[in-house]
Amino acid sequence: MVAGTVTVGLTPVAPPVSASPATSRALAQVHTAGRVSVADGAARFSWPGVYFEGRVRGTAVGVVLDDPHSDYDVQVDGVTAATLVTPSAGTHWITDLRDTAHTVRLVKRSESPWATASFGGFVAAPGGAVLARPAARTRQIEFIGDSHTAGYGNMSTTRDCSGDEVNRTTNADRSFAALTAKRLRADYQINAFSGRGMVRNYAGGEPGTNYRTYYDRALLAVDGDVWPVPPTWRPQLIVVGLGINDFSTAIGPDETWTPQSLAAAYRSAYHGFLDKLRARYGRSATILVVAAQMSDPTLGEATQRVVRERHRRGDQRVQHFSYGENLDLLGCHWHPSQRDHQLIADQLHSFIGTLALRW
Structure with a gap:
């Protein structure tokens, strides 16, 4: 102490x-x-x-x-x-x-x-x-996602927040990702970017970019930056939560999407992204495809279909996890609160306990 x-x-x-x-x-x-x-x-x-x-x-x-x-x-x-x-x-x-x-x-x-x-x-x-640096942990988890994974405004006591208040009340170290990893005594990354989707960003913003535009980078503001994945980073568990921003807002009149084409593009991009993770980390890693239940039901339908299709392709180490029950969403701009992140972490920890992880 x-x-x-x-x-x-x-x-x-x-x-x-x-x-x-x-x-x-x-x-x-x-x-x-x-x-x-x-x-x-x-x-x-x-x-x-x-x-x-x-x-x-x-x-x-x-x-x-x-x-x-x-x-x-x-x-x-x-x-x-x-x-x-x-x-x-x-x-x-x-x-x-x-x-x-x-x-x-x-x-x-x-x-x-x-x-x-x-x-x-x-x-x-x-x-x-x-003194000598602490030893690395044997267990490793990579969290990939958006504002929910980042802990956006999770320490706030009100949903009405200014930009500065969002910055002051966001605490990634109290997100469900960090809480879960620390409970499992695992090293982890939180590679989360608020407002970004798999193919479409929140409200159709910044068309031509999406989460995948930035995933490979260490330095997000540097175009073309690529993080050289070290041999020491081989997560046994990867938790992917992308899609809230793709489907949570209505398609605007200046967007070329239809509901059908957006869902199809989302599933196709998701498969490509999972292929990328498999090429990077191998077939032994377990990947969780995550859906937030409080968002558009299209998200849950799309993610469950992606998992079924992965299984038909022989990739049984892709599993589906959903959350959203009993959340108060009292964080900034209707995001999960600190209480909610603890509930999600508890649910995720229990679900992980049912998996045959290779760590």
Whole structure:
């Protein structure tokens, strides 16, 4: 546990993109399972829920971070010691700790697909030391989805939210994805992008793009960026929740879709996306096709049909999971609340327990 009064301070140091040997060594002492791009001694990233874990001995720990667009939690010995709101470049300190070894975790709470964050590692106060990085977990889960998976506005106490309020109340670390993975003691990625669908975005926005436009990237704002999948990332479970945005809004007069053509395109793209995941992660991984029951019934019909067709093709390790019963949707803009995310996580955890996972 954190002892004493925990304070947060910002010291005027060089930005974390410094290519100093000390910064490079600092990253070597950090564990992350997220999509990061390491360059010039810093880890750059965009997706929500990306986390970094380390071990530090001493009375204070510094977090070398630059991201004026997103919010972060700093957790020390399993307790949230500070929330950093749009932190500018520098070393952000958690002080007044007991003079012993501590675990420290930095996690990105909110979404900022238009921006790129930079993390330069953890540092210790004088007399302390950064210790060897924590071991990677054996279990790995990749969550793929939209605002529901990202935890959009899940900490809000009202459905009526401004843009800033959405940013402040979105907490990917309290999403059903993170809750489920932590309960299973698994490393995880939350590759979620609000408003994006498999073939059609919310209300038909940004035509010509969709979730698949961005899936391969580590840095969402960088056109053509490709995350080189490391050999250490081989999730045994992949949870795909895409389709709320495809079907939840009426087709506009300027859109070329019909209900029939949209459903057909969705199913075809879904199969292509599953083929991509199979090529990347192999046939032994279990893939959950997820449908939110509170959305247009077309979604559930389409996802169940995709699963049936996968089974006919011989891919029995694709399964269907749905949620939506008893949700209050009290988060921002009628999104799942914190209570709802816990309910979904409980349902998902129970469902996963029925699967013959190979981990």
